[in-house]
Structures are given as structure tokens and as C-alpha cells.
Amino acid sequence: YSDIAQAAKMIMADRDGTVEGLGYDYDSDTTNPFTALTSYSKYLPLIKMCGDYGDRPVSECFANYYLMNDNGPIDAGDGHWWAYAVLKNGASIRLGVMGPTWHIIDVDVNGTKPPNIVGKDIFRIIISRSEIKPDGWNPLWEAQDGCHSGGAGWYCAAKVLKNEDY
Numbered sequence: 001y002s003d004i005a006q007a008a009k010m011i012m013a014d015r016d017g018t019v020e021g022l023g024y025d026y027d028s029d030t031t032n033p034f035t036a037l038t039s040y041s042k043y044l045p046l047i048k049m050c051g052d053y054g055d056r057p058v059s060e061c062f063a064n065y066y067l068m069n070d071n072g073p074i075d076a077g078d079g080h081w082w083a084y085a086v087l088k089n090g091a092s093i094r095l096g097v098m099g100p101t102w103h104i105i106d107v108d109v110n111g112t113k114p115p116n117i118v119g120k121d122i123f124r125i126i127i128s129r130s131e132i133k134p135d136g137w138n139p140l141w142e143a144q145d146g147c148h149s150g151g152a153g154w155y156c157a158a159k160v161l162k163n164e165d166y
Contacts (some may be wrong), residue, residue: 001123009132033082035097041085049085051084061094062108066116069151069152101128102127107122119153123157
């Protein structure tokens with residue numbers, strides 16, 4: 001979390017305090033996650049990029065995964081909508097530009113090695129305008145995405161950072 005948060009803060013410092021517009025084309029209302037990942041790569045030590053924009057298949061950077069409630073396996077995604085990379089520390093990331101003002105970065109802390117379960121070794125970070133938050137900071141979708149046996153597990157990032165049991 002701290003490496004990505006620091007990189008996001010550096011990008012914000014370079015861009016007048018915001019990520020707004022990074023990886024987003026206002027004229028065509030389209031996103032380009034590779035543009036955003038390229039900016040993050042200035043501050044994150046990447047060893048490879050994958051997907052439509054990288055030189056390797058998605059599976060070399062981000063594994064198919066399971067949700068905490070045992071749903072899966074879920075395809076790691078389309079290389080067109082996400083940009084994928086492996087960090088020097090072995091973690092895998094999947095970055096999506098979700099509109100003009102925010103990004104999602106999913107982190108698999110041990111790369112493509114098992115268990116590849118959201119809430120166990122895969123966590124989500126939300127970067128919006130000028131804020132960096134672990135998913136789960138806002139309980140709006142707790143029932144569905146929550147960090148409990150019936151939930152998807154996305155909200156576990158906040159609990160891990162708060163040292164809460166789950």
C-alpha cells in the first residue's frame with residue numbers, strides 16, 4: 001500500500017495535486033490505463049508490463065482469482081481495460097482508469113502465486129482526484145463487497161491497514 005500511495009502522491013505533486021485526467025481523454029470520453037501506468041512507473045519500480053499495452057500476456061502479470069466468498073475463478077481481465085505490471089518486489093498490480101477523476105489499483109501481494117483470493121493476498125486501492133484510500137474506507141457496499149464470509153473481500157484492504165481481525 002505504501003509504495004503505491006507514495007507513487008500516487010508524487011504523481012499528484014507533478015499534476016497540481018490531482019490525478020484528474022490522467023489516462024482519460026475528455027474529447028473522446030475514453031480511458032487509457034497504460035498512460036496512467038506509465039506515469040506511475042516513474043515512481044514504482046516495475047519489472048514488466050502486460051496486456052494489450054505491455055509486451056507480455058496478462059497471465060504473466062496478474063493471475064485469475066477467486067473472491068473471498070468462493071466465487072471464481074474470475075478472469076484477471078481484459079488487457080484493454082486494465083494495465084498490468086509486476087513490481088520489483090514481486091507484487092502484481094492491475095490498474096484501471098474508471099473515469100476522469102479516479103483510478104483503481106488491485107494489488108496481488110505475492111504476484112501470480114496462490115492463493116489469489118481477494119481479501120487474502122489481493123487488495124484494492126482507490127485513488128480519486130487527490131485522495132488515496134484502501135477499499136473498505138466507505139461502508140457503502142459492505143454487504144456485497146465486504147470483508148466477511150459472504151462478501152467478495154474487496155473491503156479487506158482497510159481492515160488490514162487498521163490491523164483489524166477479519
